[in-house]
Amino acid sequence: IEAFIQTHGFPVFFKPNEAGSSKGITKVTCVEEIASALKEAFTYCSAVLLQKNIAGVEIGCGILGNDSLTVGACDAISLVDGFFDFEEKYQLISAKITVPAPLPETIETKVKEQAQLLYRSLGLKGLAR
Numbered sequence: 001i002e003a004f005i006q007t008h009g010f011p012v013f014f015k016p017n018e019a020g021s022s023k024g025i026t027k028v029t030c031v032e033e034i035a036s037a038l039k040e041a042f043t044y045c046s047a048v049l050l051q052k053n054i055a056g057v058e059i060g061c062g063i064l065g066n067d068s069l070t071v072g073a074c075d076a077i078s079l080v081d082g083f084f085d086f087e088e089k090y091q092l093i094s095a096k097i098t099v100p101a102p103l104p105e106t107i108e109t110k111v112k113e114q115a116q117l118l119y120r121s122l123g124l125k126g127l128a129r
Helices: 002-008 031-042 086-091 105-121
Strands: 012-016 026-028 048-052 058-065 069-079 095-098 126-128
Touching (some): 002 012, 012 031, 058 105, 069 105
Antiparallel strands (some): 058 126
16 A cells, blocks of 8 residues: 555545445545545455546446456546545536547547456456446
8 A cells, every 4th residue: 555655646546346336435635544444445345446546537338247248338427526436426416427428439449448358357247337
């Protein structure tokens, strides 16, 4: 964790690997918040992911399957404030979701390819976004 933060700085997102629906995600902005973020994430599973903050519009796509994968259209999520946590995902307080995302076809293809690689690398099953 210390090396990750030294490399990427704050904020850092602590995410349970297996929770789904953005449950258990904490945006950490200082060292003092790490312990509670880990406690929250470990409430949902035994593996925690760290993600550096990237400013901008979030692009994603749904993936369905196990051996054979079906990849949905890319979406674009933009927020006025905060991050796309459980509450924002289901109440859309300041979020706007655009489907399909306004992307060039070459970029959409890359997003879908990278999403599938990540899905496989993390050992995901069933459904993920």
